[in-house]
Amino acid sequence: MAIIEVVDLGKRYGPKVAVDSVSFTVEEGEIFGILGPNGAGKTTTVECVEGMRVPDRGTIRVDGLDPRRDRDELRRRMGVQLQESLLPERLRVWEALDLYSSFYPDPADWRDLLVRLGLEGQRDVEFGKLSGGQKQRLSVALALVGRPRIAVLDELTTGLDPQARRDTWDLVEAVRDSGVTILLVTHFMEEAERLCDRLAVIDAGRVVAIDSPAGLVSRVDGEQRVRFRPSEPIAEQLLRELAEVSDVRSHGGQIVVTGTGNLLHAVTSLLARNQVVAAELRIEQTSLDDAFVELTGRKLSS
Numbered sequence: 273m274a275i276i277e278v279v280d281l282g283k284r285y286g287p288k289v290a291v292d293s294v295s296f297t298v299e300e301g302e303i304f305g306i307l308g309p310n311g312a313g314k315t316t317t318v319e320c321v322e323g324m325r326v327p328d329r330g331t332i333r334v335d336g337l338d339p340r341r342d343r344d345e346l347r348r349r350m351g352v353q354l355q356e357s358l359l360p361e362r363l364r365v366w367e368a369l370d371l372y373s374s375f376y377p378d379p380a381d382w383r384d385l386l387v388r389l390g391l392e393g394q395r396d397v398e399f400g401k402l403s404g405g406q407k408q409r410l411s412v413a414l415a416l417v418g419r420p421r422i423a424v425l426d427e428l429t430t431g432l433d434p435q436a437r438r439d440t441w442d443l444v445e446a447v448r449d450s451g452v453t454i455l456l457v458t459h460f461m462e463e464a465e466r467l468c469d470r471l472a473v474i475d476a477g478r479v480v481a482i483d484s485p486a487g488l489v490s491r492v493d494g495e496q497r498v499r500f501r502p503s504e505p506i507a508e509q510l511l512r513e514l515a516e517v518s519d520v521r522s523h524g525g526q527i528v529v530t531g532t533g534n535l536l537h538a539v540t541s542l543l544a545r546n547q548v549v550a551a552e553l554r555i556e557q558t559s560l561d562d563a564f565v566e567l568t569g570r571k572l573s574s
């Protein structure tokens with residue numbers, strides 16, 4: 273069942289069209305990503321979903337509510353990750369959680385959240401003294417303290433080191449597994465690929481595709497490359513004759529075979545039949561990065 277429905281959303285800031293026409297639905301219990309480059313309109317879109325911005329056009333329904341008209345009720349059902357700069361430096365972790373709990377009629381026990389988010393050791397630490405990863409985890413805890421049905425996480429792991437980023441991803445998956453629907457804004461391809469059940473690729477205020485990460489990858493021409501160093505010389509012609517192969521090139525003893533289908537199997541079987549061993553064998557497949565370039569005509573820098 274769709275828990276979020278956005279139809280033909282449009283929003284301008286003066287002459288600047290931030291969101292041109294955005295439509296998508298988020299199913300209950302999924303992690304739905306909004307992926308796009310800086311300035312694509314991601315934050316504006318989710319701020320309209322949160323009821324924090326007034327759209328110029330379009331309709332939005334969140335858990336059956338209108339985000340503007342039913343803002344107070346929506347606030348109880350939707351947890352929004354806070355921009356970290358909004359918390360006072362001297363506020364201790366437990367004080368922040370206690371304060372936020374007081375905003376909700378039936379809050380989660382923040383002591384449990386501290387444990388779940390691996391922050392029990394930081395309970396009495398002032399916000400300003402937390403590491404970047406700990407601040408992020410606290411911001412997620414604050415988004416969850418009201419027991420929301422939906423959590424909106426915007427650029428969750430920006431600025432985190434790779435380990436803290438992976439820890440945060442594990443955390444987001446655990447939150448989803450506890451039954452919370454997650455709307456995740458990101459410009460990190462790896463994050464989208466790892467976490468999202470489905471995602472909307474947004475570019476210049478428009479949705480260019482909605483699919484699972486694997487579905488997006490399969491939309492682009494699925495060329496693969498197999499690279500190896502043959503133990504014995506092998507005639508390129510033999511490789512070219514394989515139905516799966518579209519191109520063969522050699523560079524300094526290394527052979528690069530491009531093709532489709534079960535290319536790896538076709539190439540390695542041919543080599544085995546000719547008693548050739550492939551050393552330094554590597555396969556490169558189409559990635560979400562490639563799919564993004566194909567869909568938008570440009571690379572997503574991160």
Ligand SMILES: Nc1ncnc2c1ncn2[C@@H]1O[C@H](COP(=O)(O)OP(=O)(O)OP(=O)(O)O)[C@@H](O)[C@H]1O
Nearest residue numbers: 285288290308309310311312313314315316317459
């Ligand atoms: N309050 C505002 N006033 C004027 N222009 C704005 C405002 N907020 C955003 N914009 C512009 O609208 C466009 C979309 O911005 P938005 O923040 O929604 O994009 P985004 O995809 O979230 O980008 P980022 O990842 O950089 O936050 C950008 O060109 C931005 O400069």
